[in-house]
Amino acid sequence: MxxxxxxxxxxxxxxxxxxxxxxxxxxxxxxxxxxxxxxxxxxxxxxxxxxxxxxxxxxxxxxxxxxxxxxxxxxxxxxxxxxxxxxxxxxxxxxxxxxxxxxxxxxxxxxxxxxxxxxxxxxxxxxxxxxxxxxxxxxxxQRPSQPATPFPSLTPSEHNVLQLLARGLPNETIAGRLNLSHKTVRNYVSAIFSKLHVASRAEAIVRAREAGIE
CATH class of the missing domain: 3.40.50.2300 (Response regulator)
Structure with missing residues (x-):
């Protein structure tokens, strides 16, 4: 039984x-x-x-x-x-x-x-x-087909930073989580803004969440 x-x-x-x-x-x-x-x-x-x-x-x-x-x-x-x-x-x-x-x-x-x-x-x-x-x-x-990986232009490290960024974490916390320097995280964030064509953290978070990253 x-x-x-x-x-x-x-x-x-x-x-x-x-x-x-x-x-x-x-x-x-x-x-x-x-x-x-x-x-x-x-x-x-x-x-x-x-x-x-x-x-x-x-x-x-x-x-x-x-x-x-x-x-x-x-x-x-x-x-x-x-x-x-x-x-x-x-x-x-x-x-x-x-x-x-x-x-x-x-x-x-x-x-x-x-x-x-x-x-x-x-x-x-x-x-x-x-x-x-x-x-x-x-x-x-009604949605166009999406690539298997959101934002393929991002490097794996940039993807990791974006994922934590999407959770609303500040740069200092992201640096600690990923064992990176604050300067390195700032550089990754700048690259992410450029590749996602956004001008602020808020816009980057919205783009990430729309793509299922959170």
Missing amino acids: NEPLRILIADDHPLFRKGLRALLATMPQTEVAGEATNGVEAVRLAGELRPDLILLDLHMPGGDGLTAIRRLATVAPQTHILVVTMFDDDDSVFAALRAGARGYTLKDTDDDEMIRAITAVGHGEAIFSPSIAGRIIAFFA
Whole structure:
């Protein structure tokens, strides 16, 4: 007999958590391992409980879902993440996928679709609710093809600096992270500005994030 799918629910709304528990109670091969009310708690419990799947809201007070997804990649890499949220805008969808979520569905999804998503993502598949899948298809259909590596004119060292720059880190911190001198970092930043055709750090950060670097 297969082991039950152990699930952690992370949502700040008690009534929604109650609804998810009721739905999971109809799925004999699942069990609720625990509940979290914010992202920080979700990361802590995932490290302690080692669930197979987390049902995670993106926007919670006291620790947001996106930060939690990024941290979970280190704390509980074996745990799959299904985002269950009210937000279906492109920024939320693609930020969650880049951070490491395997599925994305909306809170008003009907029970059959939610059960299918929970089962699929819990067993390592990627799945999206129909409305989200439609947005993903539309998004890529209207974008020109992108090179495999963003900004191919940058050197590997410049890419490393740009990645830290995109996180909002100052030059001194970047120098420490990469074990470089402050002058070297300034030179890399200047080269990045020139190659990206931007005039400020803010513009460089926007360009980097648009390309999926963060």
